[in-house]
Amino acid sequence: MAFLEMRGVDKRYGGVVALDDASLSAERGEVHGLLGANGSGKSTLNKILTGVVAPDRASIEVDGADTRIDRPQDAHHRGISAVFQELSLVPDLSVTANIVLAFESTRLGFVQRRRDRERAAALLERFAPAFHGNTLPLQAPVGSLSPGEQQIVEIAKAIAREPDILVLDEATASLYSAQVEVVSAVVRELRAAGALVLFTSHRLGEIYDLCDRATVLRNGAVAGAVELAETTEAELVELMVGSVTAPAQEVVEGRGAASLEAARDVPRLEVEGLTTDRLQDISCRVAAGEVLGLGGLAGQGQSALLNALFGAVRIRGGSVTIDGQPALPRRPKQAVDHGIALVPGNRGREGLFPVRPILENLTVPSMRGRARFGVLSDAAERAAAVRAGEQLQIKYGSLDDGVMTLSGGNQQKVVVGKWLLTDPRVVLLDDPTKGIDVRAKAELYEVITALTEQGVAVLLNSSDDDELLALSHRVLVFFEGRVVSELSGNELTRDRLVADSLQVAAT
Amino acid sequence: MNLATLRDRAQLAEPRDLLRNPVVLSLLVLLALFAAGNLVAPGFASYGSFVNTLRIAAFLGVIAAGQTIVILGGGEGIDLSVGKIATFSTVVVAQVSQGEDERLLVAIAAAFAYCGLIGLANGIGVAYLRIPPLVMTLGMVGVVTGIIRVYSGGQPEGRAPAVLSQVVNGTALGGVRGSVWIWLVVAVCTIWLLRRTTFGRRVYALGANREAAFLSGINVQRNLVLLYVASSLYAALGGIMLLGFAGAASINLADQYQLISIAAVVIGGTTLAGGIGGYLGTAVGAVVLQTMRNLLIVLDIPAAGRQVVNGVILIVLLSLYGRQRRLRQ
Numbered sequence: 001m002a003f004l005e006m007r008g009v010d011k012r013y014g015g016v017v018a019l020d021d022a023s024l025s026a027e028r029g030e031v032h033g034l035l036g037a038n039g040s041g042k043s044t045l046n047k048i049l050t051g052v053v054a055p056d057r058a059s060i061e062v063d064g065a066d067t068r069i070d071r072p073q074d075a076h077h078r079g080i081s082a083v084f085q086e087l088s089l090v091p092d093l094s095v096t097a098n099i100v101l102a103f104e105s106t107r108l109g110f111v112q113r114r115r116d117r118e119r120a121a122a123l124l125e126r127f128a129p130a131f132h133g134n135t136l137p138l139q140a141p142v143g144s145l146s147p148g149e150q151q152i153v154e155i156a157k158a159i160a161r162e163p164d165i166l167v168l169d170e171a172t173a174s175l176y177s178a179q180v181e182v183v184s185a186v187v188r189e190l191r192a193a194g195a196l197v198l199f200t201s202h203r204l205g206e207i208y209d210l211c212d213r214a215t216v217l218r219n220g221a222v223a224g225a226v227e228l229a230e231t232t233e234a235e236l237v238e239l240m241v242g243s244v245t246a247p248a249q250e251v252v253e254g255r256g257a258a259s260l261e262a263a264r265d266v267p268r269l270e271v272e273g274l275t276t277d278r279l280q281d282i283s284c285r286v287a288a289g290e291v292l293g294l295g296g297l298a299g300q301g302q303s304a305l306l307n308a309l310f311g312a313v314r315i316r317g318g319s320v321t322i323d324g325q326p327a328l329p330r331r332p333k334q335a336v337d338h339g340i341a342l343v344p345g346n347r348g349r350e351g352l353f354p355v356r357p358i359l360e361n362l363t364v365p366s367m368r369g370r371a372r373f374g375v376l377s378d379a380a381e382r383a384a385a386v387r388a389g390e391q392l393q394i395k396y397g398s399l400d401d402g403v404m405t406l407s408g409g410n411q412q413k414v415v416v417g418k419w420l421l422t423d424p425r426v427v428l429l430d431d432p433t434k435g436i437d438v439r440a441k442a443e444l445y446e447v448i449t450a451l452t453e454q455g456v457a458v459l460l461n462s463s464d465d466d467e468l469l470a471l472s473h474r475v476l477v478f479f480e481g482r483v484v485s486e487l488s489g490n491e492l493t494r495d496r497l498v499a500d501s502l503q504v505a506a507t
Numbered sequence: 508m509n510l511a512t513l514r515d516r517a518q519l520a521e522p523r524d525l526l527r528n529p530v531v532l533s534l535l536v537l538l539a540l541f542a543a544g545n546l547v548a549p550g551f552a553s554y555g556s557f558v559n560t561l562r563i564a565a566f567l568g569v570i571a572a573g574q575t576i577v578i579l580g581g582g583e584g585i586d587l588s589v590g591k592i593a594t595f596s597t598v599v600v601a602q603v604s605q606g607e608d609e610r611l612l613v614a615i616a617a618a619f620a621y622c623g624l625i626g627l628a629n630g631i632g633v634a635y636l637r638i639p640p641l642v643m644t645l646g647m648v649g650v651v652t653g654i655i656r657v658y659s660g661g662q663p664e665g666r667a668p669a670v671l672s673q674v675v676n677g678t679a680l681g682g683v684r685g686s687v688w689i690w691l692v693v694a695v696c697t698i699w700l701l702r703r704t705t706f707g708r709r710v711y712a713l714g715a716n717r718e719a720a721f722l723s724g725i726n727v728q729r730n731l732v733l734l735y736v737a738s739s740l741y742a743a744l745g746g747i748m749l750l751g752f753a754g755a756a757s758i759n760l761a762d763q764y765q766l767i768s769i770a771a772v773v774i775g776g777t778t779l780a781g782g783i784g785g786y787l788g789t790a791v792g793a794v795v796l797q798t799m800r801n802l803l804i805v806l807d808i809p810a811a812g813r814q815v816v817n818g819v820i821l822i823v824l825l826s827l828y829g830r831q832r833r834l835r836q
Contacts, residue, residue: 312722336724350722353715355782364712365723367705374705418723 003028003196004165005061011044011220012056013435014408018044019055020220024198026213028164031187031197033207033214033228037240037498038298038463040217042200043084046169049198050082051075062165079164083155083171085299091143096120098142099157123156126189130175130182147174155183159190166190169200173299184210202297202479204233204502218242233504241495268457269426271309274318278304280482282318286426286457291448293472294461295487296501300478302461303345306428309459310342311335322425336365338426341419343412345430345461351415352403359385359399361414366421388417391450393443409440416447427451429460433467445471465497479503529776529784533791536774540798548805556801558683564797565690566749568790570764571771572697573741575789577640578772579701580734581714581781584640588629588647589742590765592622594758595651596746598658601665601756611668618743625651626739630732644735648765655758663756675751686748690790693744697786710734714781766821771796773824 002025011019019041026032036042047053049060051072060067062078069075075082089098096117105115117138124136130152142150151174158166168187172180187197187210199211207214208228216223216239223239267285274282279301286292294302307313309320311329320328322338329335332342344350353361362385363370370380385399392413396406403414412432419427429448433441448471451458462468468475474488477500485500487493544551570589577586596618603614625647632643655663674685701707709730712720721727746761753760774792777784799820803813 310722331726332722333724333726342722344719344722349716350718353712353719353782356711356715360708360711364708364720364725367708371705376703376705376708378703 007059009055010057017220024215026196028194028196031191031199031211033211034200035214036217038465041220042217046167081158081161081163082167083158085170085173087154089142092141094139095136096138099160126186127152127182130179148179165196167198237499237504241498270321272319275316276308276313278481288455289452291458291472293468293475295468295475295497296478298463301481302478303430306430339424340426341424342428343415343432354404357400358396358403361403362388362418365418384421388421392417409436412436426457431463530788537795544802560797561687562684564793565686566745568690568793569693570742570745571768571789573738574768575772575786577734577738579710579714586738587644589768590762591648591651592739592742593746593761595655596622596743597750597756597760598663600747600750601663604668606666606668608668608670622739622743626736630735634728634731666755667750671751675748694790770821
């Protein structure tokens with residue numbers, strides 16, 4: 001019986017299976033890797049162990065005892081700490097306050113600030129080489145630190161609780177190699193002290209460097225548990241990809257690949273050396289009627305490129321042209337004027353006006369073109385909304401109903417529909433089918449096809465690799481803010497995509 | 508109007524929906540207030556008394572229109588300076604016109620210009636310098652207070668030109684005063700502005716989800732500035748009307764509208780989180796507040812007690828608002 005045993009873990013999000021009878025077994029004094037391609041369920045498994053996500057079914061045993069983990073507090077009480085890529089720090093509190101948050105040293109109910117400071121200082125001492133020998137300013141608000149420094153504070157905070165099990169889920173993603181080495185050293189110390197560290201990283205090198213064994217997930221189930229010393233990178237990729245399922249080729253077929261080839265000489269969208277905080281020197285050309293897929297592991301710069309092309313983030317350098325005209329947007333309004341549309345990744349937070357009716361959600365981006373001196377005609381607005389609704393087969397009772405009364409798939413169609421009304425030349429889709437049902441997905445695929453038939457250039461980011469391969473004419477593979485390869489034709493396969501995502505030489 | 512809209516209107520008319528409609532609720536509260544007042548003092552609910560209530564509520568109604576727009580725009584938007592801006596407007600008109608009719612138009616233009624500039628400063632502070640609206644507009648109260656003192660020497664000169672007083676206080680059509688007619692025009696224009704213009708749609712979009720508004724190609728900062736400019740222009744108009752009613756300016760004539768303008772907006776069903784509501788509710792809210800004030804007067808409650816009651820009402824309303832916001836999440 002291993003120290004940590006997770007068995008029969010099931011989790012569905014709506015109709016989507018995230019985990020299907022997944023399991024994990026790991027010992028004290030071990031650094032255990034958790035690997036998998038996009039959508040394999042590794043983050044979900046981590047979140048279930050740390051109480052962030054409630055499983056549909058799971059049996060978790062820690063040290064031989066049945067353990068229920070319903071909330072993050074339960075995980076804390078059982079000695080489980082976690083660091084995710086998204087930080088959980090309070091920006092306005094000091095470094096010390098963040099590290100000891102909810103763990104303050106107290107005496108008779110009073111916080112002993114000096115003791116807290118000493119604890120924090122001792123902890124950060126272990127990370128000192130990451131800051132060229134200097135320790136972090138303990139009194140500085142965390143918000144004033146660099147992203148990498150914040151990440152290290154987050155790790156220190158997790159270690160401060162002296163966990164038996166430490167989950168590091170892409171915790172090194174925003175760190176420089178020198179900082180990674182320091183974190184690795186701390187992880188090895190923890191291992192020597194008898195802790196179990198569960199380690200997830202998109203950098204295979206770090207996995208090989210740190211981990212003893214690894215569990216590989218595929219489509220929510222365990223594809224294998226391996227000794228890393230006896231497993232090559234290529235074998236790992238094979239485990240992640242599995243028996244290659246043919247992508248839905250029928251979607252790609254019949255799109256007139258030949259005419260597309262000809263059209264590529266005159267790109268609709270041309271990006272040259274685009275650089276932002278998150279992107280390095282991105283160049284690409286997209287022809288009218290072409291779907292360019294943005295692939296790679298989640299968060300490697302795919303969304304960042306879409307946001308940059310839409311003017312939602314600051315651009316440091318490079319050029320963007322549409323139909324030969326300069327179209328580098330400084331803000332979304334300029335992008336819209338250039339004929340660019342963005343279906344953002346977070347539908348609720350970035351795409352919808354939740355408390356407003358369907359009508360307004362559909363018409364706001366395009367209303368300027370229909371207004372005369374800023375005055376709207378109710379009939380024209382409704383006609384436009386009805387048009388978008390029919391084109392996308394949106395199912396609604398009345399245009400005056402709140403947009404949140406719609407199903408997830410129909411909400412997403414509203415977000416797409418509001419852009420159709422602007423007659424875009426370039427459409428940026430940021431994971432448009434995340435969390436919507438199969439039927440709505442199929443309908444959205446039809447919309448994408450219809451867009452390309454109208455000569456729209458489409459950039460598609462998808463966390464679903466199969467979908468990406470099926471819909472895209474070409475795929476750019478991203479790794480840490482750079483494009484590392486371009487796949488087209490018969491290279492558009494799942495194992496090439498996964499191998500390139502992890503920067504492993506193709507088998 | 509096509510069939511679909513007719514059906515939509517018909518759906519709204521279901522009794523349960525009606526009781527959830529804040530405008531209808533406010534109207535019911537208004538009826539209850541008049542009924543209660545009539546028990547204490549027969550004649551409280553008479554036509555003449557009602558028309559007189561409207562006459563006074565008009566000033567609040569106009570000033571609260573700007574407050575409605577700012578609050579609808581969300582992002583903790585609130586304009587605490589409307590009362591002081593309206594006061595400034597009374598002082599400017601009185602001093603520039605010196606009570607002479609032929610200088611009235613110049614005086615009104617000056618009031619709108621000066622107050623518009625104050626609104627512009629509020630808007631720039633909130634939109635570009637990212638100062639929280641509460642802090643920015645409260646700070647502006649202090650600034651305008653100082654400007655009024657310097658500008659008027661502590662004792663505003665001049666008075667309302669006769670024409671202004673006649674327009675505001677004159678009666679037409681069934682004993683309804685001029686101030687009510689002005690208010691009616693303002694109300695119609697404001698409702699139209701919010702419902703039938705791109706500006707109105709942007710106000711709701713900003714309030715409903717500022718991030719989504721930005722990503723829909725709305726120039727968030729410029730539109731935020733416009734909210735505060737609009738608010739100060741409404742406050743300026745309210746001040747001009749108030750001067751016509753009061754006859755002479757003072758250095759605190761309209762200060763009371765700072766808080767009750769917010770109360771009128773909240774009673775009218777506009778949520779402080781923004782994005783939901785409209786001016787019709789605020790207009791009813793203004794009448795409710797004025798009627799409540801009248802009721803406290805006929806109940807013979809002293810001024811201090813009336814202030815306490817006003818404050819308690821505001822607290823109750825805001826706590827109800829908190830519940831509403833939780834429901835939204």
